[in-house]
Amino acid sequence: MKINVKVNGKKYERDVRENMTLLRFIREEIGLTGTKEGCGVGECGACTVILNGKTVNSCIVLAVEADGAVIETIEGEAKNGKMSKLQNSFHEHHAVQCGFCTPGMVLSAKTLLKENPKPSEHEIKEALEGNFCRCTGYQQIIEAIQDASGQMKK
Amino acid sequence: MLKEFSYLAPKNKTQLLKLLAEHTGKPGVGKTAKILAGGTDILVNIRNGFDKTDLLIDIKKIGEYSKLDFNKTKGLLIGANVTYIQLINNKNVKKHYPVLIETAGKVGSPQLRNRGTIIGNICTASPAADMSRSLLCLGAEVNIVSIKGSRSMKLKDFFKGVKKTALKAGEIVESITIPIDMADAKYGDEKLKRIKGHDLAQAAVSIVKKDKVLRVAISSCAIVPVLLKDFKSNVSSATVCKEALKSISPIDDIRASKDYRIHMVKTYIKRIMDKI
Ligand SMILES: Cc1cc2nc3c(=O)[nH]c(=O)nc-3n(C[C@H](O)[C@H](O)[C@H](O)COP(=O)(O)OP(=O)(O)OC[C@H]3O[C@@H](n4cnc5c(N)ncnc54)[C@H](O)[C@@H]3O)c2cc1C
Ligand code: FES
Ligand code: FES
Numbered sequence: 001m002k003i004n005v006k007v008n009g010k011k012y013e014r015d016v017r018e019n020m021t022l023l024r025f026i027r028e029e030i031g032l033t034g035t036k037e038g039c040g041v042g043e044c045g046a047c048t049v050i051l052n053g054k055t056v057n058s059c060i061v062l063a064v065e066a067d068g069a070v071i072e073t074i075e076g077e078a079k080n081g082k083m084s085k086l087q088n089s090f091h092e093h094h095a096v097q098c099g100f101c102t103p104g105m106v107l108s109a110k111t112l113l114k115e116n117p118k119p120s121e122h123e124i125k126e127a128l129e130g131n132f133c134r135c136t137g138y139q140q141i142i143e144a145i146q147d148a149s150g151q152m153k154k
Numbered sequence: 155m156l157k158e159f160s161y162l163a164p165k166n167k168t169q170l171l172k173l174l175a176e177h178t179g180k181p182g183v184g185k186t187a188k189i190l191a192g193g194t195d196i197l198v199n200i201r202n203g204f205d206k207t208d209l210l211i212d213i214k215k216i217g218e219y220s221k222l223d224f225n226k227t228k229g230l231l232i233g234a235n236v237t238y239i240q241l242i243n244n245k246n247v248k249k250h251y252p253v254l255i256e257t258a259g260k261v262g263s264p265q266l267r268n269r270g271t272i273i274g275n276i277c278t279a280s281p282a283a284d285m286s287r288s289l290l291c292l293g294a295e296v297n298i299v300s301i302k303g304s305r306s307m308k309l310k311d312f313f314k315g316v317k318k319t320a321l322k323a324g325e326i327v328e329s330i331t332i333p334i335d336m337a338d339a340k341y342g343d344e345k346l347k348r349i350k351g352h353d354l355a356q357a358a359v360s361i362v363k364k365d366k367v368l369r370v371a372i373s374s375c376a377i378v379p380v381l382l383k384d385f386k387s388n389v390s391s392a393t394v395c396k397e398a399l400k401s402i403s404p405i406d407d408i409r410a411s412k413d414y415r416i417h418m419v420k421t422y423i424k425r426i427m428d429k430i
Contacts, residue, residue: 018161018210021197041198045265054239054268060197061269064161065190065212073340106263130263 008076016063034074045131049102069150074103089148093117096137163212175301178323185209192270229334238267253341257288286379288362290371300325315377339364342426357412359422375402391427
């Protein structure tokens with residue numbers, strides 16, 4: 001089936017199989033491999049992308065369901081080779097170890113800050129409950145988001 | 155990799171009902187078709203090889219199924235495409251049926267709440283379905299349609315067993331109606347799970363109370379979510395607990411023992427009743 005999508009501001013038209021997930025589509029058809037596959041069944045959040053303004057697990061969305069959609073992936077975060085404020089904050093706070101969860105974490109955090117620019121620690125934790133990290137222990141990630149939202153005492 | 159299947163996305167109800175009538179899954183009558191709403195249950199089941207559907211019918215392009223309407227005499231109508239997040243952000247739901255928001259907020263993660271639908275939760279008919287508790291307490295009715303016509307039934311009669319509903323071949327749930335009589339009720343909901351974010355309930359209780367009526371629903375403690383008979387609002391928690399134990403039949407499994415589930419149901423009933 002032919003689908004049209006806009007990914008990070010760029011339009012794509014592709015003919016895809018019905019059983020192709022949005023995750024595979026982004027990685028294999030568009031070639032953007034920042035979006036990761038962890039569990040493949042909606043649990044870990046490594047495959048998080050922003051679909052029409054809302055975070056979703058792209059492993060449990062079909063590419064055909066995304067026909068006509070506007071999609072943001074981690075590759076859309078840096079502009080002209082410069083990392084976003086949020087990405088810089090992850091870097092500075094050592095919120096990245098192996099980095100496998102990071103693309104999803106950043107997109108969940110980005111969506112949170114858009115809807116709630118000064119989240120409490122509890123609200124940050126709730127916003128990340130669909131993103132697993134097996135390395136950092138989460139504390140550095142929470143601090144990175146607190147700092148990016150201007151809430152860090154220095 | 156998902157197994158192969160066909161995919162159709164009808165744009166209106168007439169097209170949808172025709173497709174459902176053509177593909178009932180009976181031998182020689184089209185393909186085995188299933189509805190695709192948010193996909194958070196069915197795509198996982200396909201991926202795990204549990205679901206052999208060979209046609210997915212996506213209903214998300216059917217505009218009239220996105221309705222979420224409140225009316226002071228008729229109550230609340232939740233269309234088949236309404237997601238958790240839409241319910242949670244709706245002002246009328248917040249004001250009149252906050253127990254729905256309480257249970258919706260306990261489902262999965264933000265990513266799942268952005269995609270999963272209320273009616274998908276009910277149609278999956280898991281004994282642990284979180285929306286079942288609050289909807290049962292509020293006296294929800296399920297509105298079903300097929301090419302042959304429409305019918306409605308109480309949600310408590312819709313659940314027939316583990317993952318079994320009263321739906322017949324060619325039928326779809328169009329909407330759920332919540333009558334006005336339990337609007338603005340006092341409420342409480344408790345869900346036992348191992349971690350916040352990613353766990354099905356091991357035992358869970360919702361209670362609503364308004365005027366002279368107190369209503370209790372329990373999930374994850376029988377093959378279907380259980381609605382107890384209506385109580386008078388001044389009933390004691392001991393009486394409710396006694397009645398609850400007669401109606402549930404929890405099992406031992408990897409997530410909790412039978413005794414633990416029973417203990418927590420009693421604890422939750424007391425805790426909520428002390429509060430409301
Ligand atoms: C990681 C994870 C965590 C989860 N956590 C929870 C949780 O905490 N609590 C909980 O209750 N659930 C949970 N779920 C289950 C699931 O997300 C919900 O049940 C969700 O509401 C399903 O809705 P959906 O729109 O995604 O359904 P879909 O997957 O689209 O459909 C589910 C089933 O219902 C049928 N169906 C859908 N709509 C209709 C209709 N209108 N008429 C007839 N049949 C229909 C489909 O054919 C399919 O068989 C979780 C799932 C995952 C993957
Ligand atoms: S890969 Fe999609 S949620 Fe884990
Ligand atoms: S940094 Fe390794 S999983 Fe999060």
